[in-house]
Amino acid sequence: xxxxxxxxxxxxxxxxxxxxxxxxxxxxxxxxxxxxxxxxxxxxxxxxxxxxxxxxxxxxxxxxxxxxxxxxxxxxxxxxxxxxxxxxxxxxxxxxxxxxxxxxxxxxxxxxxxxxxxxxxxxxxxxxxxxxxxxxxxxxxxxxxxxxxxxxxxxxxxxxxxxxxxxxxxxxxxxxxxxxxxxxxxxxxxxxxxx
Amino acid sequence: xxxxxxxxxxxxxxxxxxxxxxxxxxxxxxxxxxxxxxxxxxxxxxxxxxxxxxxxxxxxxxxxxxxxxxxxxxxxxxxxxxxxxxxxxxxxxxxxxxxxxxxxxxxxxxxxxxxxxxxxxxxxxxxxxxxxxxxxxxxxxxxxxxxxxxxxxxxxxxxxxxxxxxxxxx
Numbered sequence: 001x002x003x004x005x006x007x008x009x010x011x012x013x014x015x016x017x018x019x020x021x022x023x024x025x026x027x028x029x030x031x032x033x034x035x036x037x038x039x040x041x042x043x044x045x046x047x048x049x050x051x052x053x054x055x056x057x058x059x060x061x062x063x064x065x066x067x068x069x070x071x072x073x074x075x076x077x078x079x080x081x082x083x084x085x086x087x088x089x090x091x092x093x094x095x096x097x098x099x100x101x102x103x104x105x106x107x108x109x110x111x112x113x114x115x116x117x118x119x120x121x122x123x124x125x126x127x128x129x130x131x132x133x134x135x136x137x138x139x140x141x142x143x144x145x146x147x148x149x150x151x152x153x154x155x156x157x158x159x160x161x162x163x164x165x166x167x168x169x170x171x172x173x174x175x176x177x178x179x180x181x182x183x184x185x186x187x188x189x190x191x192x193x194x195x
Numbered sequence: 196x197x198x199x200x201x202x203x204x205x206x207x208x209x210x211x212x213x214x215x216x217x218x219x220x221x222x223x224x225x226x227x228x229x230x231x232x233x234x235x236x237x238x239x240x241x242x243x244x245x246x247x248x249x250x251x252x253x254x255x256x257x258x259x260x261x262x263x264x265x266x267x268x269x270x271x272x273x274x275x276x277x278x279x280x281x282x283x284x285x286x287x288x289x290x291x292x293x294x295x296x297x298x299x300x301x302x303x304x305x306x307x308x309x310x311x312x313x314x315x316x317x318x319x320x321x322x323x324x325x326x327x328x329x330x331x332x333x334x335x336x337x338x339x340x341x342x343x344x345x346x347x348x349x350x351x352x353x354x355x356x357x358x359x360x361x362x363x364x365x
Contacts (some may be wrong), residue, residue: 056225180347
């Protein structure tokens with residue numbers, strides 16, 4: 001999908017520039033946007049060192065597990081049909097905790113593991129179970145306590161207060177995830193297209 | 196709100212120190228990973244800054260935003276943020292590139308810059324996640340997943356706009 005999108009962005013740009021006689025501006029922009037990317041990357045290096053270093057401390061100190069303990073009861077409530085001691089539940093909790101701390105690298109493998117375990121509990125192998133749909137929706141609106149990349153990007157773009165977005169982001173993702181869960185619970189009652 | 200980042204860092208380090216973590220060594224280990232991640236995402240940011248930059252300087256972006264104008268006006272969303280809202284569900288790294296573009300042009304502390312940062316940190320790349328996660332176990336019928344995920348995404352966006360408009364930028 002992204003391949004097509006990017007390709008058409010370039011094609012449309014060249015087409016517009018050619019018809020609007022802006023090809024010179026376009027050529028200039030091509031090189032200036034890439035050098036902007038390099039400048040940005042240099043700024044980003046600093047912020048990412050800071051946040052990834054701090055997050056590593058959080059991971060090693062067991063803070064990540066503390067957060068897991070905090071969300072476990074919530075997960076039990078949401079996923080009633082999944083046994084709370086099962087591997088599926090464990091993987092889901094790990095995935096969501098990693099997402100909350102913006103540890104994307106750790107989140108995806110755990111998420112895929114969770115899907116495998118949920119598939120094992122799924123009676124119809126080509127159709128998503130209620131738990132799978134809900135897990136994906138919860139995953140689609142992660143409550144990020146530390147959006148490290150965004151914070152670094154803001155700092156390197158000269159923000160005087162990069163952290164101003166943290167609390168609003170937590171609130172809006174909480175709103176998103178609540179709406180998603182409610183929608184899921186309502187739609188699964190209508191059987192949500194189960195064949 | 197300027198206390199928030201130092202406080203978070205201090206809390207994490209104090210907790211780690213009390214738990215007997217070698218905070219300096221571990222920080223170095225993590226910072227090294229941060230460097231690797233930055234190098235990994237930089238080509239994505241570059242590609243997207245190139246695409247968006249070309250689209251903008253050619254007049255193509257203005258045209259698209261012109262078409263979307265009734266929608267953005269009605270929702271109270273600054274036009275600059277629209278490309279991010281469109282890209283976010285499709286590609287996380289693509290969206291990061293667009294966020295970089297918005298922060299560079301509108302300023303990180305402008306209304307558009309703050310809203311874009313909140314949108315970027317509060318929603319996920321739903322189409323990508325759905326494709327990869329369901330694809331990995333061979334699910335064909337995803338039932339109501341997409342509908343519910345889109346509802347979540349739109350709710351998050353509305354909440355972000357409201358927070359920006361009525362709390363952060365009164």
